[in-house]
Amino acid sequence: MGPFTYVRAVDPVEAVGVVSADPGAAFLAGGTTQLDLMKDGVLSPEKLVDITRLPLRGIARTGTTIRVGALTTMEELAADPTVAVRVPFVREALLAGASVQLRNMATIGGNLLQRARCRYFRDPSVAACNKRERGSGCAAIDGVQRMHAILGTSPHCVALHASDVAVPLIALDALVHTRGTDGTRTVPLTGFYLPPGDTPDVENVLRRGELITAVEIPLPAERTRTHYLKVRDRASYEFALTSAAVAVELDGTTITGARVALGGVGTVPWRAWDAEDVLRGATVGRDAFREAAEVTLAGARPLPGTAFKVELAKRTLIRALETVTGAP
Amino acid sequence: MKTREEALSRLGASVGVEFGVNGVRRRVGVEGRVTLLDWLRDELGLTGVKKGCDQGACGACTVLVDGKRVVACLMLVAQCDGREVTTVEGVAGVGEAGAVQDAFVRHDAFQCGYCTPGQIMSAIALIGEGRAGTREEIAEFMSGNLCRCGAYPRIRDAIVDAAGGEVG
Amino acid sequence: MTITAPRIGAALDRVEAPLKVTGAALYPNDVSYPGLAHAAPVRATIAAGRVTAIDTAEARAAEGVIAVVTALDAPRLRRGPVTLLGISPPAPLQDDRILHYGQYVAVVVADTAEQARHAASLVAVEYAEDVPMLDIGDPRAEVEDDPWGMDVDRGDLEAGLAEADVVIDETYATPDNTNNPLGLMSTVAVWHGDGSLTVHDATQWPHGVRMSLAETFGVPESRIRVLAPYVGGGFGAGLRAWQHVILAVLAARETGRPVKLVLTRPEMFTGVGYRPESIQRIRIGATRDGRLTALAHEAIAPVALEDDNFEAVSHTSARAYACPNVMTRDRQVRLNIPCPGSMRAPTEAQGNFALESAMDELAVDLGIDPLDLRLRNFAGTDPLTGLPWSSNALRECFARGAELFGWSRRTPEPGSMRDGHWRVGYGLAGASYPPYQVPCQARASLQHDGSAFVRSAATDIGTGTYTVMTQLAAELLGLDVARVRFDLGDTDMPYSPQAGGSGLTGALGNAVRSACRQLLQAFLDVVADDPESPLRGLTLDEVEAGGGGIHRAGDPGSGEAYTAILARHDLAELSADGRSTPPTPDTTAWAGAFGARFVEVRVDADLGVIRVARVVSVIDGGRVLNAKTATSQIVGGTVGGIGQALFEETVTDEGTGRIANATFGDYLIPVNADVPDMEVVFVGGPDTATPLGTKGVGEIGLVGIAAAVANAVHHATGRRLRSLPLTLDALL
Structure with a gap:
């Protein structure tokens, strides 16, 4: 790591002001992405504003939502009783991510902002990376491809968004509360991430210095069943090859409500709107599940090395739906 | 924002940190970029905290901060202000x-x-x-x-x- | 004197365990010195070409930087010597040529490690790039046939294939795997005022490092001390004095400061060897009743342009089965790659996967149980020499393993065993690891208080050397283990070969045995004319050690204590040297270790996810010196085998030769949840080839796992996967 100025922030407004005003400044929360990328030489801020002392920690139930302070750790959120009971797939996704050590450090706000795991992005000795430097090219497209995205890709970037918990959160229409120099605003997670297009370096709608202060999770109806299924080579401690977050409401064998999102396949956490349309009103069973999977992956643009992910993602979604509906 | 810390912490300069390591109060000035892992090993000689990857991927540098396990390679000493750090040297035989x-x-x-x-x-x-x-x-x-x-x-x-x- | 008492073989806790569980064991990168400086290398980012310019101005101006040495201005260094492991790696920074990605082109020395690393990132290197040879099939690459003169032709292969009822002819592939010990390879070098040199290094062979440094820096070996009391694993990566060791010593010489150099995890992928990829064609002919008539194993593997690596992948196939017509072939292709090196079970890890997969394919074709097929072709004598084995309990391994595993519950039809979404597969493989031993020395001292100090410059990379040698010496000297200290990892001690090739326990154990016997002889010599001694005039064959002294064989009451002899003769201590040499049995074939591996896998029918659910290993490891540490060796080897089978593949970028997955986040090794509980049983008795009767169990534990897993996956799914690692995409 290069040298930098360390600032311990005590007030959110001031923290936002410092980073907004200084192009060389960055926030430091759990550190599991920021410091990792600084060690790799991918990021080299001149100033780090440590926000971990800001009063943005804690989980509050307010009516039909849970409001999660942005600095709440993944382990803390996973341990929340309301999360465990009402949206168990959020807990499943949290516990499927990283290791306990990292989950004790990583914050929910930081998790949503985690950077791509692409090894071409993470290695500055590779010159061509549009995410690091716009217009420099993409070494990943012609490189080793197994971990790359198949949905939402562009000719300029195929890097995957690797968050697990963002997958059920985007299925739930979670809201991101932020603070910028203009005050606070609320952005739906479904509109938070930006696909790479020809600006892969711009990953979300946050403005410079804008800080996530909380994530609000709307609670689905009590009868909703949820499941998060993660498929990977190792049994633990690995990013997803594919994953599926599903929440359904059933009336007998009829699906009356469905929320579906996929991980491991998209340049952004992938809300499967078309699958939801297929499932809503459908009868529980392999036919509907297969159709939901087919429409979701219809737009996939795999590389030779990621071709397997198309079918794997379909089967992952089908299995998740079978599990959550108890289908035979 | 003019905090005391910023005044202390011009580029590369020292950050004041007061925290506990294995039950002993430490009041130190460290460079902002120094990780807890390197500091424990190099400054305190607590070499039981191992470096296996320095990328948060192997767990060899696992220590407890306020009783919770974390990897010391992805934490700055500067972030430990007011916290209690426990290493393997601090738990021997207890x-x-x-x-x-x-x-x-x-x-x-x-x-x-x-x-x-x-x-x-x-x-x-x-x-x-x-x-x-x-x-x-x-x-x-x-x-x-x-x-x-x-x-x-x-x-x-x-x-x-x-x-x-x-x-x- | 026989070795029968309970100290040997007992499941003694590791003697160094208290240091390891409290963090007190000092590994080389834990060592510090006053005024310590830190070095960080700069690596080439191309695979072939020349360095045209190196701009160090920014690095030199960075905070804390003491020196920058580059390939364009480094002092001349001699290449290290040829040792029993072959040639030494080339000395670093000696010219402007780039032969592989990751080659060192400069080293930066600074006051802190963070400063050195940062400054290294500021060194700007310009290259004239050539098109590298990276592919094993590159037509420009130099190919060497039979690099070690070990190719085998036995009988008439073509005739054997012609007489076969069934012929298997398949090609198998194994990828590059990287050793990745948890301990980052590290060197701390200190030049003293008198021109002598102390080096703390994460090596498996302190004397090898000393030899290399003496030659490279022109310093007498006697003025160099290499220390490695604890090493954070190695699995072969620590066998050679790799270039970073030279860089650290050079940096210390150039700066006049003690210097520490700790490789980063990504650097561990390009600088300390790795198991090279292989492509292997196997042909097996057999009669309808499963008798092998022909076996051909042809392997090709890459090696670096100007370095060597021993990797006779096909050779063991010539010894594996009773088959009259056999051909093995090894070829090496020279490429623009970091030099491969030994990685746990070198050659067998790759060769066994191909052979034991092919045997399974043959069993399927013949409709014969894979277990039966192996037993029918059991080599009762050594196929290479025709001599009886010095020991061989392979059939017992299979029989016992089948019983423990429940092999008889296996229904032969692929896909016939299921559990919910899981398809269940049972697979097995035979395993062997060849014997290896090279000369070794040790010294044993009996102190005036009756305690013993035994030492040799060996290393304990986790194998249990400290512990088993303590047990052995205690047994041989008739002392309680608490009264014996065995020490190692210091070239000021008697010479030891490397911890590698599953050969150290035999070499060192026999040297310790020799030293202990010489020590007893020294005591007998002291009292030879001593009228006060009940041992007067006795020979070694007439006595036994026990109870802290020596007595007449079979009569514990008839001797005297070491302390009494020492005191009466006014001796503060008595010492003796011992040495071992490799056995040269002429009436038997020196056998090595054998094993049978039984694996249950579960394969998700839809998702293709593969999990190893159960492993039973029955090992003929000769005499087991410590049941606990030996079992750990097999368990650990098995975990390495699971990694090889399911996860591990070092991926190289086409064009640049860059390692595309050089981190623990991207190069997957097994985690706790990937590894099932497993059963390990040892069978067989002491090997007859050496006095100690051990075989070495550091590598046999890995051999056979990849094949057994692949065979089990076939049983579960009907899909034959011939390329490692076995991943779910191949099963969709």
């Missing part, structure tokens, strides 16, 4: 921690020993988290600590034993 260490010895739960302090700190935390109930649970929640010698089954044996269970 109470339940001692029981974990004894069990690791009895069950030969290591070979080269390099990942062992991290495994032990993680195991101590695991038991405290209430996650040592079954072998499957131990396997899952110890998966953040890599062991290239391949002692995993014996690590599970040791943890089951230390947590008061029956080793299979």
Whole structure:
């Protein structure tokens, strides 16, 4: 790591002001992405504003939502009783991510902002990376491809968004509360991430210095069943090859409500709107599940090395739906 | 924002940090970029905290911060202000921690020993988290600590034993 | 004197365990010195070409930087010597040529490690790039046939294939795997005022490092001390004095400061060897009743342009089965790659996967149980020499393993065993690891208080050397283990070969045995004319050690204590040297270790996810010196085998030769949840080839796992996967 100025922030407004005003400044929360990328030489801020002392920690139930302070750790959120009971797939996704050590450090706000795991992005000795430097090219497209995205890709970037918990959160229409120099605003997670297009370096709608202060999770109806299924080579401690977050409401064998999102396949956490349309009103069973999977992956643009992910993602979604509906 | 810290912490300059390490109060000035891992090893000589990747991926540098297990390579010393850091040197032979260490010895739960302090700190935390109930649970929640010698089954044996269970 | 008492073989806890569980064991990168400086290398980012310019101005101006040495201005260094492991790696920074990605082109020395690393990132290197040879099939590459003169032709292969009822002819592939010990390879070098040199290094062979440094820096070996009391694993990566060791010593010489150099995890992928990829064609002919008539194993593997690596992948196939017509072939292709090196079970890890997969394919074709097929072709004598084995309990391994595993519950039809979504597969493989031993020395001292100090410059990379040698010496000297200290890892001690090739326990154990016997002889010599001694005039064959002294064989009451002899003769201590040499049995074939591996896998029918659910290993490891540490070796080897089978593949970028997955986040090794509980049983007795009767169990534990897993996956799914690692995409 290069040298930098360390600032311990005590007030959110001031923290936002410092980073907004200084192009060389960055926030430091759990550190599991920021410091990792600084060690790799991918990021080299001149100033780090440590926000971990800001009063943005804690989980509050307010009516039909849970409001999660942005600095709440993944382990803390996973341990929340309301999360465990009402949206168990959020807990499943949290516990499927990283290791306990990292989950004790990583914050929910930081998790949503985690950077791509692409090894071409993470290695500055590779010159061509549009995410690091716009217009420099993409070494990943012609490189080793197994971990790359198949949905939402562009000719300029195929890097995957690797968050697990963002997958059920985007299925739930979670809201991101932020603070910028203009005050606070609320952005739906479904509109938070930006696909790479020809600006892969711009990953979300946050403005410079804008800080996530909380994530609000709307609670689905009590009868909703949820499941998060993660498929990977190792049994633990690995990013997803594919994953599926599903929440359904059933009336007998009829699906009356469905929320579906996929991980491991998209340049952004992938809300499967078309699958939801297929499932809503459908009868529980392999036919509907297969159709939901087919429409979701219809737009996939795999590389030779990621071709397997198309079918794997379909089967992952089908299995998740079978599990959550108890289908035979 | 003109905080005391910023005044102290011009580029590369020292940040004031006051915190506890293994029960001893430390008041130090460190460069902002110094990680907890490097500082514990290089400044305090607590070389039981091991560096296996320096990228948050192997768990060899696992320590407890305010009782929770974290990897010291992805934490700045500057972030530890007001916290209590516990390393393997701070738990030697003490109470339940001692029981974990004894069990690791009895069950030969290591070979080269390099990942062992991290495994032990993680195991101590695991038991405290209430996650040592079954072998499957131990396997899952110890998966953040890599062991290239391949002692995993014996690590599970040791943890089951230390947590008061029956080793299979 | 026989070795029968309980100290040997007992499941003694590791003697160094208290240090390891408290963090007190000092590994090389834990060592510090006053005034310590830190070095960080700069690596080439191309695979072939020349360095045209190196701009160090920014690095030199960076905070804390003491020196920058580059390939364009480094002092001349001699290449290290040829040792029993072959040639030494080339000395670093000696010219402007780039032969592989990751080659060192400069080293930066600074006050702190963070400063050195940062400054290294500021060194700007310009290259004239050539098109590298990276592919094993590159037509420009130099190919060497039979690099070690070990190719085998036995009988008439073509005739054997012609007479076969069934012929298997398949090609198998194994990828590059990287050793990745948890301990980052590290060197701390200190030049003293008198021109002598102390080096702390994460090596498996301190004397090898000393030899290399003496030659490279022109310093007498006697003025160099290499220390490695604890090493964070190695699995072969620590066998050679790799270039970073030279860089650290050079940096210390150039700066006049003690210097520490710790490789980063990504650097561990390009600088300390790795198991090279292989492509292997196997042909097996057999009669309808499963008798092998022909076996051909042809392997090709890459090696670096100007370095060597021993990797006779096909050779063991010539010894594996009773087959009259056999051909093995090895070829090496020279490429622009970092030099491969030994990685746990070198050659067998790759060769066994191909052979034991092919045997399974043959069993399927013939409709014969894979276990039966192996037993029918059991080599009762050594196929290479025709001599009886010095020991061989392979059939017992299979029989015992089948019983423990429940092999008889296996229904032969692929896909016939299921559990919910899981398809269940049972697979097995035979395993062997060849014997290896090279000369070794040790010294044993009996102190005036009756305690013993035994030492040799060996290393304990986790294998249990400290412990088993303590047990052995205690047994041989008739002392309680608590009264014996065995020490190692210091070239000021008697010479030891490397911890590698599963050969150290035999070499060192026999040297310790020799030293202990010489020590007893020294005591007998002291009292030879001593009228006060009940041992007067006795020979070694007439006595036994026990109870802290020596007595007449079979009569514990008839001797005297070491302390009494020492005191009466006014001796503060008595010492003796011992040495071992490799056995040269002429009436038997020196056998090595054998094993049978039984694996249950579970394969998700839809998702293709593969999990190893159960492993039973029965090993003929000769005499087991410590049941606990030996079992750990097999468990650990098995975990390495699971990694090889399911996860591990070092991926190289086409064009640049860059390692695309050089981190623990991207290069997957097994985690706790990937590894099932497993059963390990040892069978067989002491090997007859050496006095100690051990075989070495550091590598046999890995051999056979990849094949057994692949065979089990076939049983579960009907899909034959011939390329490692076995991943779910191949099963969709």
